[in-house]
Amino acid sequence: MQRRHHAIPLQQAVQESPSFALLANRLRESSERLQTIRSLLPAPLRASVQAGPIEDGVWCLLANSNAVAAKLRQMVPALQAHLNTKGMPVSTIRIKVQSRII
Secondary structure, three states: OOOOOOOOOHHHHHHHOHHHHHHHHHHHHHHHHHHHHHHHOOHHHHOOEEEEEEEOOEEEEEEOOHHHHHHHHHHHHHHHHHHHHOOOOOOEEEEEEOOOOO
């Protein structure tokens, strides 16, 4: 008997797999946090910051340069306070510089 493999939509795979569902939930939470703080970021920095992983109350923001990372580190207390007031608490915000692949 031959077994046929059928492709399934990504959304269905996420719903049927606990691991994927957890990953999708973390991705959504991280993206929501970035949207919440985006208005606090200076306009020139907004395109230079991406949402990173979130786990156990630690959220990571990804900066595209050292200069952007330095500015974000100065803003961490304000960003964290804003998230707390919006009901999205994080215990720590880490800033990482994304390495570029050439």
